Amino acid sequence: MLAKVKFHCKEIVGSLQNGEYDIPEGSTVKDFMDFLQQQAGEIIPAENFDSMVYMVNGKPAQEDTLLTEGAFMRVLYKILGG
Amino acid sequence: MGRYERNHPAISENEQEKLQKSRVFVAGCGGLGGYILEFLVRIGVGHITACDGDTFAPSNLNRQLLSAVPLLGVSKAKTAAMRAADVNPEVEVSARECFITEENAAELISGHDLVIDALDNGNARHILAKEAKKQGIPMVSGGISGWAGRVFVLMPEDEIPDYLWLGPAGTMRGNLGFTAACCASVQAAEAVKVLIGRGEILHGRMLEFDLKTSEFEDIPLDLTK
Numbered sequence: 001m002l003a004k005v006k007f008h009c010k011e012i013v014g015s016l017q018n019g020e021y022d023i024p025e026g027s028t029v030k031d032f033m034d035f036l037q038q039q040a041g042e043i044i045p046a047e048n049f050d051s052m053v054y055m056v057n058g059k060p061a062q063e064d065t066l067l068t069e070g071a072f073m074r075v076l077y078k079i080l081g082g
Numbered sequence: 083m084g085r086y087e088r089n090h091p092a093i094s095e096n097e098q099e100k101l102q103k104s105r106v107f108v109a110g111c112g113g114l115g116g117y118i119l120e121f122l123v124r125i126g127v128g129h130i131t132a133c134d135g136d137t138f139a140p141s142n143l144n145r146q147l148l149s150a151v152p153l154l155g156v157s158k159a160k161t162a163a164m165r166a167a168d169v170n171p172e173v174e175v176s177a178r179e180c181f182i183t184e185e186n187a188a189e190l191i192s193g194h195d196l197v198i199d200a201l202d203n204g205n206a207r208h209i210l211a212k213e214a215k216k217q218g219i220p221m222v223s224g225g226i227s228g229w230a231g232r233v234f235v236l237m238p239e240d241e242i243p244d245y246l247w248l249g250p251a252g253t254m255r256g257n258l259g260f261t262a263a264c265c266a267s268v269q270a271a272e273a274v275k276v277l278i279g280r281g282e283i284l285h286g287r288m289l290e291f292d293l294k295t296s297e298f299e300d301i302p303l304d305l306t307k
Contacts, residue, residue, distance in 0.1 A: 008290060008299070011228070011255065051252020053245055058302045060245045074301065076290070078246065079225040079232045081257045082114045082202035 001025050001069040003032060009077035012048040015040045023067070029054050030063040032073060051077045085170065086126050093125075097278040102128040102172075104277045107191045107219075109133050109182055109210050110200030111158035113257050114224055116147035117266030118200055118273070119175070123166045125274060129174050132162035133190060135181035145259035182206045187213040198273055199223040200266070204247030211242045220276050224269040228255030231265035234288035235272055240305035261293055 004020045007013045016036045023035050037043055054061040055074040067073065086098055093101070104127050108115050111134035119132055136158050142149040148161050159177035166175035180186060182201065187209050191197050197214045199221055201207050207223065214221040218238045225232050236242065268289055275281035286305060291298045 008292075008301075010292075010295075012252070047253060050250035055301075058304050060243070060304075076246075076301075077227070078204065078249070078251055079227045079230055079290075080202065080204050080207075080247065080251055081226045081255075082110050082112055082200050082224070082262075 001027075001067075003027070003067050003069075003071040003073060005032065005036065005073045005075065007075045009052065009075060012051065012077060013044060013075065014042045016042065016044070027067050028063065029056065029061050029065045029067065029073065032067060033063075033075075053078060085172070089125060093274070093278065097280065098126060100278050101126050101274065104196065105129040105131075105194045106273065106277070107131045107133065107194040107197045108162075108200055109197065109206070110202065111148060111162045112136065112142065112200065112202060113145045113226065113259075113262035114266045114269065115158075115162070115198075115200035116149070117263050118198055118270050119162050119166065120147060120169070121267065121270035122273065123170045123173050123175065125270075126170070127173060127273075127277070129176075130166070131176050131178055131190070131194065132159045132166075133178040133180065133182070134158040134162070135179055145257055145262045147263075182210050184209055188217070191217060191219060194219060196273055196276055197221040198269060199225075200269070204244075204249070204251065207247045208242070208244055211236060214238070215240070215242060222269050222272045222276065224265045226257055226261045226265050229258060229261055229294040230255075230290070230292045231261050231268075232288055232290045233265060233268045233272060233284055234303055235276065235283045235285045236305070237285060240285075241307050243303065243305065258293075264291060264293060 053076040138149045163175045163177040221236045288303045
């Protein structure tokens, strides 16, 4: 199934690229992130995931959120400074 | 008209009066708060509470407008009130020298028309947003990290987007002066729009910017249950 991703936190996702990808049916947010790392040949350090925030189709999501055909996933990060 | 002459006609005389009668609570007088207070004082928001339990430290000097070498160790909230008196004595700025806690949030924000989040941690934002919602007060939220910033407005009927604030914060990316100024500018503009009831506010969406790539994006933000 096709799913789209946009990274708003390019600093912590290395060479992972925005785009539309063909991923297995029944994939979760975590599955999609694993897939993207595999595609890029890069493993994101575990601590970088601490500050990541996921939104799928405009709604907040977790790593175990199921994706459906045409899903649009945004990967943001916590912006907490003041 | 004098000092507010250049506010017009961008802001009408009627709207200027609305601002003069408004009561705004600014939580945090640091990187964001310093600039926000400067803008609100200069534009003529009549009553402002500047709240911060902190004093100035050397690490503030790279970005905090209110900070200066002779003010190291001095209260940020008190400095904000003193600065306001110098810039615009027609505006009343009260200093509250404390941090936002579960115990004091209710009393601190009571009686205000608007709350502005210029805080530096997710827990305090959560407490502030919860209390603002309880008291029916809109909140303009802002945050910065390195070159990036984010602003949105919460109305009392909204679900609080805690997922943007709570949990591990991740690696520190630093806080740059121009990032703070940019974010604070947007927050001040949002505050004025909410107070005068005009303009399209960042409600149901958030403005996220990255000054490193010069990208500004309007991202839908679902605040429904």
